[in-house]
Amino acid sequence: MYGALCRSVARNILGSDEDAEECLNDALLTVWNAIPPAKPSNFCAYLLKLVRNAAFDRYKARRREKRGGGQTAQALDELTEIFPSSENVEQELEQRELMQAVTGFLQSLPEKQRNLFICRYWQSAAIAELAARFDMSESNVKVTLARIRKRLQKYLREEGLL
């Protein structure tokens, strides 16, 4: 039921259908082992998060092998303007505070912009795909994402999280 969506998330991160298929299988095995006792309220989001975690694990493993690719690398490059280096790594508590602030920021955005941001930086969807899904031109998608990133950076600085 959610196979295509999970496959697309994994493929966007890894850039490979085979790797995406393997990630999906790993995620399904995790779900099989976790349910029960886990009772996710939103099974789709639960499954997608498992697939995404599996894809990121595989991505990091491949990166270590210097075999990176796909949309994730581009998305990471775009986010480096907000998070330039790994020297600012804070403790996990600060990271949770940061993500709470990010969540609040996303909730303050218009629905279309929020969905666009999440699809780009959570789902790692390609610009062309976003342009088609959101009825926008590719340049318009890029400009909109740049403005959201700039507002997020300003917001996090005002909150003292950057």
Add this chain to the structure above:
Amino acid sequence: MNAERFMELMNTLPDDMIDTAVHAEYRRRPKLMRFLPAIAACLVIGIFAAVYPKLRMQAPEITELPAATVTAETTAQNTAETTAVTVYTTAVSMKTTHQTTAETVSQTAAETVTDAETVTDAVTEQEQVLTVPETPIQPETAPPPVTTAILTVTAETTEAPIQGAPESFHGDAPEEPTFTLPVITGPWQKENSAPSDWPEPYIQFYFVRSTPDDHGYMLDSRYDPAHQQYIVVKVRADYTDAALCGGTMTPSGLQLHFVCLRPPDSTVILYYAIPLPDGYDILPEDCSAEYTVANDSDIFQKKQTDQPMIDVYA
């Protein structure tokens, strides 16, 4: 924190937010939907273009009544002292949306021309509010003969014997009229404009059967309540001036006589309303008119009467 770590942490976003985002679709409208406003606009313009001419045709005015056909025949007679020119104008048909049935008007006209060259330019409008005899007069038996054919009138070189009662244009009247009927002269529209590009002096008569309820033809106040039916005649003459001298009416027809003043340097449009007594159910096609052209303004003034009267025969 680096960007990669941030992307990993984004997995902590609320489930509903992620679920909504990954299922979000903002599809374009179908192409047909995009063209719907243009299609609707075209339809509105088309309908308006089709209806607008019909709307314009409503509420006609008598000044816009079209003349369908006009034929003219001119004959000239030369004598030692005078020159007579007879012009016959026939078959003027018209159709108005104001009336339920089309009315065909035929008319005859005879023009007599003298050789005098006196020209008078001054034209004054006539304005009269007249009353019609209150008691309708029933037509009597043994109707006198009525001349309906086109007549040729000899030219005039001397003063016309018009004083008071209008001149009879049918030759010798067989008997005295049963009664006379005043004509309502229309001052509401008398137009003088440049003459039309017509090879000969041009004159037209339009006859319309009208009632006091027919707004637009005449002022209501000018109608006599005793008469519910009128014949409204519109005269369009390419002359300096024109006027109704009189006429005759029988139960079967109405004939009017007009006088025009040379030269034909302008166009005069006049309106007259002739009340129809009971028993005189005259239709526009039963009406005819003839006219005399005067070269001298004095002759015109003598023929022109302040109160045109219609001789009514039983």
